[in-house]
Amino acid sequence: MADAKTDVPSDALPLFYSRPEALNPARHGSLGLTARSDFGFARSAHAIPVVASEMPAAMRSYPIVFIGPAKSPVIITGVRQNENLFVDADGKWTGPHYIPAYVRRFPFILAEDPTSAGRLTLCVERSSDRVVDQLLAPLRDDKILPFFTGNEPTEATRQALAFCNQFQIDFRATREMVEKIDAHGLFSPRQSKVTLEGGEVLNLTDFQVIDEPAFNKLSDEAFLDLRKSGALGLLYCHLASTNSWTSLVHQASLRKADGAKG
Secondary structure (H helix, E strand, O other), X not given: OEEEEOOOOOOOOOOOOOOEEEOOHHHHOOEEEEXXXXXXXXXXXXXXXXXXXXXXXXXXXXXXXXXXXXOEEEEEOOOOOOOOOOEOOOXXXXXXXXXXXXXXXXOEEEEEOOOOOOOEEEEEEOOOOOEEEOOOOOOOOOOEEEOEEOOEEOHHHHHHHHHHHHHHHHHHHHHHHHHHHHHXXXXXEEEEEEEOOOOOEEEEEEEEEEOHHHHHOOOHHHHHHHHHHOHHHHHHHHHHHXXXXXXXXXXXXXXXXXXXXX
16 A cells, blocks of 8 residues: 655745746856757656646546645646656656646746736746756757847747746636635545556545535536636536546556566
């Protein structure tokens, strides 16, 4: 018997980030991003934040649950603590499974500008292996996308900013939907027992789900309130994602088989 909590780190810095720095040409003029994708940074993340707009794609591969006091929605990517079953030893995300936007956003993130209250600025995680100094690594084989040309942001930086902006919009919309669902008292604490091939039983704890019987008992007025808020899509995706616990167990058996071969 093994236990795995479904919480993500609750430190001041978000999951995956330890040294985010506000991008500016004076400090980061020689830096760039390697064009190759590498998701090795997510190898130990067994629960990853997800927003409502991507849930229709995510629910096909991962269970969606809610964690913490804020009931933040996450996808479950592993049945053990610190193990992501969908990232291999080479940092590749297992296809054809959906790669969450939170992961694709890295190493960029929007953070509050300390010089201007309420204003968000684009930051880059300086510890990322994909962030390189072109002056210190001129002979690298992989293609490098510069952050700046002179004092101007490059197309790669503008695209990163647009992606982070959209993620922030989706995050806020998701937060409002979750608060609306919570206001109707539809969340319920839950734990899940997962039986792997070979009979090993794992307990996944410390998460919440939407109470389907309570949802079905809602008044017409309450149901209409949820529909107007846009929260119904999130709610139905979560309920449909319960079928993906089977996918997770299958992925665990594949990982175990690969380990046995190695």
